[in-house]
Amino acid sequence: MKVAIVTGASSGIGKLLAAGLEKHASFDELWVIARSEEKLKALQAEVKVPVRPVPLDLTDAESTGRVKELLAQEKPFVSVLINASGYGVFERFDRIPEKDVSGMTDLNCRALAMMMYAVLPYCGKGSIIVNIASVAAFQPVPFGAEYAATKAYVLALSRAANRELRPRGIRVLAVCPYWTKTAFFDRANGNSVITHFDCMYDPAFIAKKTFRAMKKKKDYVVPGFIAKATHALTKLLPHSFVMTVFIAQQKLGSRNFADKDS
Ligand SMILES: NC(=O)c1ccc[n+]([C@@H]2O[C@H](COP(=O)([O-])OP(=O)(O)OC[C@H]3O[C@@H](n4cnc5c(N)ncnc54)[C@H](OP(=O)(O)O)[C@@H]3O)[C@@H](O)[C@H]2O)c1
Known part of the structure; x- marks a missing residue:
């Protein structure tokens, strides 16, 4: 049996990649991972192949063990892994809630690497791993210091792997989106100090460019003109x-100097 696995499939970029993947890759079953089981189940209405929801909180270090168990039980050929689970909190580093300091590295880095490591024994010629990084991967981002660092990790890991x-x-492709209109901002904005967005891409556009890049030989893709221009700069x-x-x-200049309660 051939399977495709998508993390972050309950929302945004990951959901669109999960829903559209069968037109671009060959597999018999789609395994989808995120915390919201109901949203994962709902994907079946959009996909012809059987969908297997695997509800997991990937910040939990034990969670990828569940994926390893499932793989050991089913012994599939993994034709595609898409790592789209991820989040960001944009604030001065010392003001980020402690749970998010560990949460961002756990989800964006550790879980992504462990998912790759778990599936690789089941991958072979023609398999592809797609990791969603960010344009933030290309340089340090003040007030997004940790988020950008996690995405630099994703880019470097993907290209070298x-x-x-x-x-x-086996191919590994890093996708580096610019600001994209998804629930990412619902979560980020709770604590976010980033308010100026010169451009906001549609997640459907990011998904379309990802599918296109999966067919090419690139090791990373930066979807969209503004995103490419930012990367060039x-x-x-x-x-x-x-x-x-x-x-x-x-x-945010004054925020560099403001004390904790200001
Ligand atoms: N939106 C942007 O501007 C932007 C730009 C560049 C890169 N990216 C990256 O694109 C990827 C997708 O983000 P998005 O914009 O599509 O945001 P999104 O709509 O918030 O999707 C994030 C996905 O990650 C899952 N997720 C969050 N916490 C999780 C956890 N603890 N365990 C398992 N899954 C978890 C969410 O599902 P549950 O909540 O159900 O768990 C959801 O499916 C992320 O890696 C993000 O860093 C986004």
Whole structure:
């Protein structure tokens, strides 16, 4: 049996990738992972192949053990893994709630790496792993310091693993979206100080570009013109200058100096 596995399939980019994947890859069953079981179950209405909801909180270190158990039980060929679960909190680092300091690294980094590690014994020629990173991966982002660092990890891990796994015929693709209109902001905005968005992409556009990139030989893709232009600027300009511009754009200069209660 061939399976595709999508984390973060209950919402946003991951949901659209899960719903559209059967048109772009071959598999008999779709395993979908997130915390909201009802939303995962609802995906069956949008997909022809059987959907297996695997409700898990991936910040829990034990959770990927459940995926390993399922794989050991079913012994499938994993043709696609998409790691789309992720979140960000945008605030000065010392003001981020402690649970999110560990939560962001647990979900965006540890769980993503453990999902890759769990599926690789079941992958082979033609398998592809798609990791959702961010344009934030390309340079440090003040007031998104940890989130950007987790995405730099995702990008570096994906690109190097892509090289390592080439002899096995397995590809790893990192997708680096710019701001995208999803529930990401419902969660981020609770504690977010980022308020200026010069552009907001549609998640359907990100999904379309991801499917297209899966057919090419790239190891990362930056979907959209503004996203590509931002990426180019981070290559051309000193990162310290880009950080200063970002802080000014977000009107966060005073926040660098304000004390805890201001
Ligand atoms: N939106 C943007 O501007 C943007 C830009 C660049 C990159 N990204 C990245 O794109 C990816 C998808 O985000 P999105 O924008 O589509 O946001 P979203 O709509 O909030 O989707 C996030 C997904 O992650 C799942 N998730 C969150 N916490 C989880 C946990 N503890 N365990 C398991 N799953 C969990 C959520 O499901 P449950 O809540 O049901 O668990 C949901 O399915 C993320 O990696 C994000 O960092 C987003």
